[in-house]
Amino acid sequence: MTEPPSCDANHPVSDHPPTEVNIEFVNHASFILEYDGTRIINDPWLFGSAFNDGWDLICDYKFDMRRFDELHYIWVSHEHPDHFSPSTLKGIPEEFRGRITFLFQHTKDRKVIEFCAGLGFQTQELPHEKRVTLRNGLQVTCGNVPFFDSWILYDCNGLKILNINDCVVDGEGVASDIRRVTGTIDLLLTQFSYAGWKGNVADKPLRERSAASKLAIMQTQIRSFDPQWTMPFASFSYFSHQENRHLNDSINKPQDAVDAIIETGSTPILLYPTDSWRVGDPWDNNVPLGSYDRDYDLSVKPYHSSETVPELELIQAANSYIERMRSRNNRLLTGAIRRIPLAGFLSPLKILVYDLGKVFEFSFEEGLVLQDAQGRHDIKMHSSSLNYIFRFDWGYDTLMINGRFEANMKNFNKMTKTFSLGTLNNTGRFINLRLLIDTTFLYAFARALRKFARRLKPV
Numbered sequence: 001m002t003e004p005p006s007c008d009a010n011h012p013v014s015d016h017p018p019t020e021v022n023i024e025f026v027n028h029a030s031f032i033l034e035y036d037g038t039r040i041i042n043d044p045w046l047f048g049s050a051f052n053d054g055w056d057l058i059c060d061y062k063f064d065m066r067r068f069d070e071l072h073y074i075w076v077s078h079e080h081p082d083h084f085s086p087s088t089l090k091g092i093p094e095e096f097r098g099r100i101t102f103l104f105q106h107t108k109d110r111k112v113i114e115f116c117a118g119l120g121f122q123t124q125e126l127p128h129e130k131r132v133t134l135r136n137g138l139q140v141t142c143g144n145v146p147f148f149d150s151w152i153l154y155d156c157n158g159l160k161i162l163n164i165n166d167c168v169v170d171g172e173g174v175a176s177d178i179r180r181v182t183g184t185i186d187l188l189l190t191q192f193s194y195a196g197w198k199g200n201v202a203d204k205p206l207r208e209r210s211a212a213s214k215l216a217i218m219q220t221q222i223r224s225f226d227p228q229w230t231m232p233f234a235s236f237s238y239f240s241h242q243e244n245r246h247l248n249d250s251i252n253k254p255q256d257a258v259d260a261i262i263e264t265g266s267t268p269i270l271l272y273p274t275d276s277w278r279v280g281d282p283w284d285n286n287v288p289l290g291s292y293d294r295d296y297d298l299s300v301k302p303y304h305s306s307e308t309v310p311e312l313e314l315i316q317a318a319n320s321y322i323e324r325m326r327s328r329n330n331r332l333l334t335g336a337i338r339r340i341p342l343a344g345f346l347s348p349l350k351i352l353v354y355d356l357g358k359v360f361e362f363s364f365e366e367g368l369v370l371q372d373a374q375g376r377h378d379i380k381m382h383s384s385s386l387n388y389i390f391r392f393d394w395g396y397d398t399l400m401i402n403g404r405f406e407a408n409m410k411n412f413n414k415m416t417k418t419f420s421l422g423t424l425n426n427t428g429r430f431i432n433l434r435l436l437i438d439t440t441f442l443y444a445f446a447r448a449l450r451k452f453a454r455r456l457k458p459v
């Protein structure tokens with residue numbers, strides 16, 4: 001490893017053997033790590049929109065798909081489509097797939113790993129927090145973060161690179177748990193801006209607080225892991241639908257991330273698509289900052305619109321959703337959950353479908369029912385968004401991220417509890433007796449109840 005820049009005086013050179021590792025930035029959360037001839041691409045979302053036309057890539061860079069012939073591994077952190085992109089994976093030439101090993105965390109349902117095996121890739125599941133040796137001695141350790149995120153540590157002959165992408169690592173407690181596994185690291189790669197619904201058009205102060213909080217979280221991570229270098233990434237996308245474009249008004253930009261990293265004493269390494277950095281070499285952030293300045297003129301970006309879904313089709317989709325939930329989950333237990341005092345799980349929800357100009361009530365007892373008049377409603381959204389929730393188990397998770405709806409915070413929480421069953425099922429978990437011994441679920445559920453109890457306490 002070469003001598004770091006003089007500005008790294010607070011981070012002395014590591015005492016592990018010299019190692020040449022190269023990082024090529026591809027786009028958003030995707031980069032290629034090369035070590036001793038082994039090349040692994042992380043989270044390749046390379047083209048197209050994500051989250052039901054809710055996100056697009058900031059940088060319009062066309063990666064040559066024939067370059068997958070040079071790659072040995074693909075690692076994907078989690079199922080979100082800005083990381084696990086089925087269209088990208090299908091776009092890899094078939095003649096290369098059998099020579100590439102797809103790496104993914106161990107999950108209960110195995111649907112991601114089986115999908116990739118079906119495309120012709122070799123596959124390998126990574127056990128939780130267990131070191132695995134890949135070709136040419138590249139060692140990796142992958143850790144799960146409930147319920148579906150994961151991080152990966154690359155150990156390249158003692159030089160350690162930690163990719164936590166957009167894992168919810170938002171406090172010293174969780175970060176210290178990971179550090180007990182990883183030890184001291186040299187390079188940290190992490191998200192630097194918010195990535196989900198942050199209020200309605202008028203709620204800009206909420207978005208400003210969220211942006212500031214994201215930078216503070218990044219700084220907490222840096223202080224916890226104490227990396228010599230920090231690479232901000234996994235935020236190079238924009239809210240790209242006519243319904244959610246207001247969410248762009250407070251997103252953090254690369255300069256914000258660079259400044260926040262400098263405040264911690266770590267050295268920022270900002271890369272633009274096609275940039276390559278040999279880990280340890282001096283790096284000038286000014287050139288990529290200039291390139292990103294052009295990309296962040298969001299007034300000239302394209303924005304999607306959606307076609308209306310007819311009322312009858314919505315009702316049929318709602319009925320199919322209810323039948324799917326009933327067939328997978330124990331009715332007695334789901335009934336008991338619905339009756340937990342004050343909790344509000346799976347409760348009826350009034351939805352203004354604004355492109356149809358109608359208010360519906362959705363409930364697990366009655367389905368989707370048109371109301372007599374366009375009166376009070378909890379949530380406002382387009383028919384295509386409501387249809388997406390009903391069609392896919394991950395539909396509500398998608399809506400929370402693309403932000404294509406209007407609600408106050410109280411009704412947002414109510415909607416989350418109404419559609420929580422599909423979100424749970426999408427993680428490979430179902431309301432049944434086995435869930436009662438699922439320690440990961442029970443821990444998260446207990447934390448949610450404690451949070452709810454704190455809200456009820458008088459100030």
